[in-house]
Amino acid sequence: MNNSTLATINHPEISKYTRAESIKYAEQLLIKMTLNEKIGQLFQLAPSNANIEGLAWQEKADVQQLIASGMAGSILSVAGAENTxxxxxxxxxxSRLGIPLFFGYDIIHGCSTGFPINLAMACSFDSELVEKACQAMAFESAHLGISLTFSPMVDLVRDPRWGRVMESNGEDPYLNTILAKAYVNGFQQHDLSSYNSVAACCKHFVAYGAVEGGREYNTVDMSERELRQYHLPGYKACVDAGVSSIMTSFNIYNGVPATANEFLLRDVLRNEWQFSGFTISDYTSSYEMLDHKTAANEKEVARQSILAGLDHEMVATTYIKYLQELITEGRVSESLIDEACLRILAFKYQVGLFDNPYKNIYHNSHEYQLLPSTRNLAREVASKSVVLLKNTNNMLPIATNKKIAVIGPFANSNQVVGAWGGLVKNESCITLVDGLRAQYATHEIVYATGCNINGNDRSGFADAI
Structure with missing residues (x-):
């Protein structure tokens, strides 16, 4: 694409709509929309160039047709000026009404600049520092055209075998609530219309960290008292901080899938907490109802989800396939679609997309990435996330006549970004061995692999020992 078609760096004024104002304008637009267009706003599309694996739409023509016909409300995992x-x-x-898309991306512990994993940042016990880190992530993300990040994850960890522990704030409910607010405030900066902020999405509602056996997508069975005392406070802290959206979890809670759980999505979230933002499923989490045998088919998945209060469906297509049919049959009221669509439209007004659909989309947006100040902040966060050990026998600092042995398969690998690293590239990272050799140039540093992470080969033990 010719970059001249993109705007230069400029920031035209964007209206700061109150919640009431955004609802008013959304209602005026809703009246003009067909039922199909309203349903389309409830779908998040993953095009072929999305940075994900799975159910991305592979045919470019299909993607263009869906968007042009108003059958997509947002885009998943696409960033950068040209793509957006x-x-x-x-x-x-x-599209008939020209309703803009919003772009959602998993900016969890870094965008272009890598920050420590979330569990490590929690080890700092410094909420102000975490908020500053999120401001920096938001700055980079916003200037790549991203409207919303699927963070923070405030699931309380209850089993170290769970594969997403690294993305959490740990196991303490109090620390979790404090950091939850820091994440939301850092990303959103109390101004969704700002060119330097992104909307936050609190996840995974609810109690995803308590899945049985630490197994992804598994069941969660617990008393309501335990849920309210330990697990709900983190999500409630996000709501109190004004989080824009809530993501439902893959698991079932006491026999009912979170994505179709009216007790969670309506009784707790809407009625008790007065949450006014929108809800979104996790990646195809709607289909988990089929795996958990709580819905017979995709049509029933759509019915259960919209009745329970799910507004936006991520990648799964049950809404765009079956909601119109369900309304025609009288099994779903169109008012539920209006309710969900209104929240999506109001969000788009609040983030400024109706004032400037091409907000932060310009050819030299790369100039906002990897700034020295951001890299310095990442180093500060990393240093304060380190858990110090006792300096027994004054081993540190290491004397110049000492040899340093580095052992293990990961020590000589640049695969150090970790899960959910945003747009950070492992190729740009250095290995632990190379870093030590650069830092301790006068020391002899020896390295041995020892063993691989898979298999039982012990042939490298001798060198390591």
């Missing part, structure tokens, strides 16, 4: 511009241009110029 092309998709937004279709929505604004080819």
């Amino acid at each position: 511009y092309q998709l937004q241009k279709i929505a604004v110029e080819q």
Whole structure:
């Protein structure tokens, strides 16, 4: 694409809509929309160039047709000026009402600049520092055209075998609530219309860290008292901080899938907490109802989800396939679609997409990435996330006549970004061995693999020992 079609760096004024104002304008737009267009706003599309694996739409023509016909409300895992511009241009110029898309991305512990994993940041016990880190992540993300990040994850950890522990704040409910607010405030900066902020999405609602056996997508069975005393406070802290959206979890809670759980999504979230943002499923979590045998087919999945209060479906297509049919049959009221669509439209007004659909989409947006100040902040966060050990027998600092042995398969690997590293590239990282050799140039540093992470080969033990 010719970069001249993109804007230069400029920040036209964006209205700061109150919640009431955004609802008013959304209601005026809703009246003009067809039922299909309203249903389309409830779908998050993953196009072929999305940075994910799985159910991305592989045919470019299908993606263009969906957007042009108003059958997509947002885009998953696409960032960067050229990519976002092309998709937004279709929505604004080819769809009947020109309703802009919003772009969601998993900016969890870094965008272009890598920060420590979330569990490590929690080890700092410094909420102000975490908030500053999130401001920096938001700055980079926003200037790549990202509207919303799927963070923070405030699931309380109850089993170290769970594969997403690294993305959590740990096991303490109090620390979890304090850091939850820091994440939301850092990302959103109390101004969704800002060119330097992104909306936050609190996840995974509810109690995903308590899955049985630490197994992903598994069941969660617990008393309501335990749920309220330990698990709900983190999510409630996000709501109190004004989080824009809530993501439902893959698991079932006491026999009912979180994505179709009316007790959670309506009784607790809407009625008790007065949450006014929108809810979104996790990646195809709607389909988990089929695996958990709580819905017979995709049509029933759509019915259960919309009745329970799910507003936006991530990648799964049960809404765009079956909601119109369910309304025609009288099994779902159109008012539920209006309710969900209204929240999506109001969000788009609040983040400024109706004032400037191409917000933060310009050819030299790379100039906002990897700034020295951001890299310095990442180093500060890393240093304060380190858990110090006792300096027994004054081993540190290491004397120049000492040899340093480094052992293990990961010590000589640059695969150090970790899960959910945003746009950070392992190729740009250095290995632990190379880092030590650069830092301790006068020391002799020896390295041995020892063993691999898979298998039982012990042939490297001798060198390591």
